[in-house]
Amino acid sequence: MPHAHGMPTAQLLCVGLSHRTAPVELRERLSCLAHEPEALLAERPPALQELLVLSTCNRLELYASHPGGTDTDPREMLAALRRLMARRTGVPEAEFADHLYCHTGLQVAEHLFRVAAGLDSLVLGESQILGQITQTYNAAAQTPLVGPVLHTLFRAAIRTGKRARTETAIGTNPASISSVAIALAEKRLGDLRSRHVAVVGLGEMGRLATKGLAARQLSRVTLLNRTVARAQQAAAQQPGWEAGSLADLPQMLASADVVVSATATPAPIITAEMVHQAMAQRPERPLLLLDLAVPRDVEPTVALLPQVFLYDVDDLMGSLDAALSARRQEVPRVEAIIGQEMAALELAMRELAMRPVVVDLRQKAEAIRQAELARALRHLGDVDPAVVEQLHHFSRALVNKLLHEPTVRLKEQAQNGQAEVYASTVRDLFGLTEPGTGEAESAQPGAAR
Structure with missing residues (x-):
C-alpha cells in the first residue's frame, strides 16, 4: 500500500469512544464491529487504505490511513469511518456521534501510545490493555486490512507500552x-x-x-x-x-x-x-x-x-490511595517515554514515505536488467547454463551496487525531512510513475509495496 504524498503520519486517522465518553450500554451495541473483519474488508471505503478495529470492554476505536495529498480531506475520511460504524453495527450515527473523539496525524499516534501505556485506562497503568492491543494487532496483521503505516504505528505502540511497564513503576502497585x-x-x-x-x-x-x-x-x-x-x-x-x-x-x-x-x-x-x-x-x-x-x-x-x-473498604482505601499516588508519580516518566517513541515513530514514518520510491526504482532496474540480459543471451546463441547463471549473478550484483548508495542517500534525506522533495525528484529523473497511476505498479503485480 504505497503512500505517494506527504508523511504517512499525516495520513493517520482515529475515531473512537471509551469509558470516558460513552456509557457501557452504547459500547456494547457497537462492539460487534470488531468481530467481522471479512465484512470490514468488503465494506472499507476505497479512500481508506488500511483499517484496524481495537475493541475492549472499555473502548472501541477505528484506526485507519488514507493516501494523503492536497485533494484528500481528513474530515471526509473521518466521516467515512463514522458511516462505516453505523452501517456495520446498525446503530444510527446520531446515537453515537456525540460520544466520539476523532484524531488525525500525530495525534493518533500520541493517543494510541497513551492507551498502550495505560494512561487512558479506567485503572491508571493497568496492563491488560497492552495485551489486548498486541492480540488485536497480531490478528489484524494477518489480513489485507493492515499495511505498512498501521504496522509501523502499532509496533511502536506495543514497544511504548512495554517500555512503560519495564522502565517505570506505573503498573507495579495494585490500583483497585x-x-x-x-x-x-x-x-x-x-x-x-x-x-x-x-x-x-x-x-x-x-x-x-x-x-x-x-x-x-x-x-x-x-x-x-x-x-x-x-x-x-x-x-x-x-x-x-x-x-x-x-x-x-x-x-x-x-x-x-x-x-x-x-x-x-x-x-x-x-x-x-x-x-x-x-x-x-x-x-x-x-x-x-x-x-x-x-x-x-x-x-x-x-x-x-x-x-x-x-x-473493610475504609481499611483498604488507605492502601489504594497510596498505590494510585505512587502510579501517578510515574506518569511524567511514562510521558517522557511516549515523547521518545513519538520522535522515533516520525523517523520511521519518514523512511516509510521513501520506501515506495526505492521499491519502484529497484523494480525498474530489475526489469531493465532482465530485458538487457535476455537480449544479450539471444545474440550469444547457445550458452552454457553455468555461464548464464554467472551472467545473472553478475548483472544482479551490478544493479545492487549501483543502487546501494542512492538507496542509502534517499533514506538519509527522508530522516532529514526531505522525503517528499527527493521522492518527486527521483521519480522524475528515472521516469517512475506515481503509485496507482501507471505501469510502475503493473510491471510487477506480485511485488510487496
Missing part, C-alpha cells in the same frame, strides 16, 4: 479495591495458590476480584452468589473452581482461608454468631475476611473474635 484486597491476602498468608479462597457476590467488585484470582492461577476458589447460575457460569471458566449459593456461606466460613465479600445487600450477611460457629470448627486456623461492600457485608464485631482478621 479488589486488587488491594488480594495483595493484602498475599501479604498475610503468602502464596494463595495453596489456599482456599471464597468470593461472595459477583457484582462489579466481585468480578474484579475473580479476575485477580484467575490471573494468579488459583485452583481452589469457590464463588457464592444469590443467583447460582451466574456463579456456575463464572466458575466454569476456570479449572477447579466451584460455585454455590449464599446459603452455603456458613459452610464456606468453616473451610475457606480467605473470604472476599462484595454483595449489594442492605444489611450484613456475615454475622458474628455465624463466624463464631465456623471458627469453632477451625480454632487453630486463621480466617481472613475482606469486606469490599458498601453497606458492609460483615458485622464489625467479627473482628473481636480470635484468629479472625477483618478488613
